[in-house]
Amino acid sequence: xxxxxxxxxxxxxxxxxxxxxxxxxxxxxxxxxxxxxxxxxxxxxxxxxxxxxxxxxxxxxxxxxxxxxxxxxxxxxxxxxxxxxxxxxxxxxxxxxxxxxxxxxxxxxxxxxxxxxxxxxxxxxxxxxxxxxxxxxxxxxxxxxxxxxxxxxxxxxxxxxxxxxxxxxxxxxxxxxxxxxxxxxxxxxxxxxxxxxxxxxxxxxxxxxxxxxxxxxxxxxxxxxxxxxxxxxxxxxxxxxxxxxxxxxxxxxxxxxxxxxxxx
Amino acid sequence: xxxxxxxxxxxxxxxxxxxxxxxxxxxxxxxxxxxxxxxxxxxxxxxxxxxxxxxxxxxxxxxxxxxxxxxxxxxxxxxxxxxxxxxxx
Numbered sequence: 036x037x038x039x040x041x042x043x044x045x046x047x048x049x050x051x052x053x054x055x056x057x058x059x060x061x062x063x064x065x066x067x068x069x070x071x072x073x074x075x076x077x078x079x080x081x082x083x084x085x086x087x088x089x090x091x092x093x094x095x096x097x098x099x100x101x102x103x104x105x106x107x108x109x110x111x112x113x114x115x116x117x118x119x120x121x122x123x124x125x126x127x128x129x130x131x132x133x134x135x136x137x138x139x140x141x142x143x144x145x146x147x148x149x150x151x152x153x154x155x156x157x158x159x160x161x162x163x164x165x166x167x168x169x170x171x172x173x174x175x176x177x178x179x180x181x182x183x184x185x186x187x188x189x190x191x192x193x194x195x196x197x198x199x200x201x202x203x204x205x206x207x208x209x210x211x212x213x214x215x216x217x218x219x220x221x222x223x224x225x226x227x228x229x230x231x232x233x234x235x236x237x238x239x240x241x242x243x244x245x246x247x248x249x250x251x252x253x254x255x256x257x258x259x260x261x262x263x264x265x266x267x268x269x270x271x272x273x274x275x276x277x278x279x280x281x282x283x284x285x286x287x288x289x290x291x292x293x294x295x296x297x298x299x
Numbered sequence: 300x301x302x303x304x305x306x307x308x309x310x311x312x313x314x315x316x317x318x319x320x321x322x323x324x325x326x327x328x329x330x331x332x333x334x335x336x337x338x339x340x341x342x343x344x345x346x347x348x349x350x351x352x353x354x355x356x357x358x359x360x361x362x363x364x365x366x367x368x369x370x371x372x373x374x375x376x377x378x379x380x381x382x383x384x385x386x387x388x
Contacts, residue, residue: 046376049372054369055369065368069365072362080317272337290363
């Protein structure tokens with residue numbers, strides 16, 4: 036009944052023709068019409084095939100996109116982990132080297148030293164401080180002196196339980212008496228602009244020159260004597276002035292400081 | 300004119316199916332498109348014309364793809380016949 040509705044006759048005729056074609060093709064194999072059609076449509080098929088390949092690449096890429104994204108995320112994570120590991124390694128290496136150097140100095144000087152890491156630099160009331168990772172619980176106290184090898188770095192100004200604020204030599208509030216050169220001329224060094232160290236109060240008759248080594252005098256009762264401050268970088272000597280002045284070059288770079296030692 | 304356009308569309312679909320291979324069907328392109336064309340054909344043409352179109356496009360496919368002549372023609376005719384039965388009952 037349904038077949039009647041879809042024009043029964045053509046349907047059957049076409050089915051019959053198809054079957055006949057299948058049968059005759061199996062027997063005779065119609066080569067000529069095949070060759071002709073394939074020859075005519077070959078360029079079209081070629082073009083379509085190429086465009087299909089391109090389309091397939093696009094689909095393939097789109098299908099792989101979530102996986103690629105995930106892989107990229109994982110690689111980024113691994114990369115950052117690797118980078119942090121490398122940083123930690125580098126820090127350990129530097130810490131190790133600093134400890135070795137300090138151990139040698141410690142034996143020489145005979146002081147008890149506590150190694151600590153510099154966590155950062157902050158500004159409080161227009162004064163610069165370095166934050167270190169050791170505090171009261173580790174035995175650090177106010178006015179503790181901080182060194183690196185034989186170099187004086189500064190002193191502790193504020194102590195928390197597990198951290199402390201270190202006032203470096205170049206800090207604006209920093210001031211201490213020093214001896215300069217082989218003749219041990221007296222002077223005072225002061226931090227200036229939180230970035231450099233100035234030498235002042237050196238008497239005109241004192242015989243000092245650029246390049247002289249500057250050491251702590253130890254007269255304040257805070258700093259041990261003979262700690263290295265730096266080298267005299269420039270010298271200003273004016274006859275009408277009471278004192279000579281100069282600029283001090285430190286042997287350490289505040290930006291490179293990682294491990295320092297607190298004298299307990 | 301409409302008939303020629305429709306037949307050319309069927310021819311084009313056959314060519315695409317040969318050139319792009321079976322993966323296209325998996326991507327859900329060829330089958331839905333063919334279905335859409337079939338529904339369009341059912342709407343626009345008489346059942347007998349549609350059957351003839353299906354037969355000849357199948358025959359074309361057989362010729363280009365070196366398939367046994369008449370196989371796709373038979374298949375297309377049966378599919379369209381069944382579709383017509385389902386739609387026009």
